[in-house]
Amino acid sequence: xxxxEQSPPDLILQEGANSTLRCNFSDSVNNLQWFHQNPWGxxxxxxxxxxxxxxxxxxxxxTVATERYSLLYISSSQTTDSGVYFCAVVTxxxxxxxTFGQGTILxxxx
Amino acid sequence: EAGVAQSPRYKIIEKRQSVAFWxxxxxxxxxLYWYQQILGQGPKLLIQFQNxxxxxxxxxxxxxxxxxxxxxxxxxxxxxxxKLEDSAVYLCASSPYTGNEQFFGPGTRLTVL
Numbered sequence: 676x677x678x679x680e681q682s683p684p685d686l687i688l689q690e691g692a693n694s695t696l697r698c699n700f701s702d703s704v705n706n707l708q709w710f711h712q713n714p715w716g717x718x719x720x721x722x723x724x725x726x727x728x729x730x731x732x733x734x735x736x737x738t739v740a741t742e743r744y745s746l747l748y749i750s751s752s753q754t755t756d757s758g759v760y761f762c763a764v765v766t767x768x769x770x771x772x773x774t775f776g777q778g779t780i781l782x783x784x785x
Numbered sequence: 786e787a788g789v790a791q792s793p794r795y796k797i798i799e800k801r802q803s804v805a806f807w808x809x810x811x812x813x814x815x816x817l818y819w820y821q822q823i824l825g826q827g828p829k830l831l832i833q834f835q836n837x838x839x840x841x842x843x844x845x846x847x848x849x850x851x852x853x854x855x856x857x858x859x860x861x862x863x864x865x866x867x868k869l870e871d872s873a874v875y876l877c878a879s880s881p882y883t884g885n886e887q888f889f890g891p892g893t894r895l896t897v898l
Contacts, residue, residue, distance in 0.1 A: 706884060716874055718889040761827055770840050771883035775827025
């Protein structure tokens with residue numbers, strides 16, 4: 676099956692700093708989603724981005740499907756950005772099943 | 786628009802007992818998914834329904850896990866008997882159709898003692 680690798684595994688920032696999270700995948704994908712899992716365990720949708728670039732406030736994402744990677748940018752980080760960020764993909768043969776990476780644990784200090 | 790609803794939010798049981806989780810997807814969403822998330826890992830699919838039919842249950846431990854979506858709306862996931870390794874968060878998600886953006890509920894945190 677497809678492999679999804681996220682880097683870095685852990686990231687510690689001071690409030691106000693910028694960061695880039697990376698997601699590499701081993702096969703072509705039909706769908707890619709970025710999620711933020713808050714400390715209560717809720718998965719919050721950030722982006723649905725099979726290709727191209729999207730922006731939502733301080734967050735933006737870029738997926739280069741031909742090179743099999745996606746990037747999540749967080750600018751001017753806030754303490755509320757802390758949590759785990761997951762990348763998840765759907766392949767053409769997976770009937771819509773999301774395959775998740777291991778996540779990046781982000782800690783933002785005041 | 787209401788999100789995906791799940792209950793209970795927390796459950797503690799002893800091994801060999803049975804437990805059931807309930808999920809109500811976003812209104813109008815045809816596809817419903819159950820994922821298992823073990824601490825420190827990403828969620829993994831257990832079973833996927835399209836309306837009331839099973840699309841993928843290849844990762845469901847069928848000797849102890851069962852799930853149904855009888856009327857094509859809400860769904861129940863059952864574990865009987867539970868094992869210690871079933872301790873995890875059980876997440877329900879829904880999407881308009883297979884392959885669309887998925888939206889997750891708050892999850893049920895299961896502890897098996």
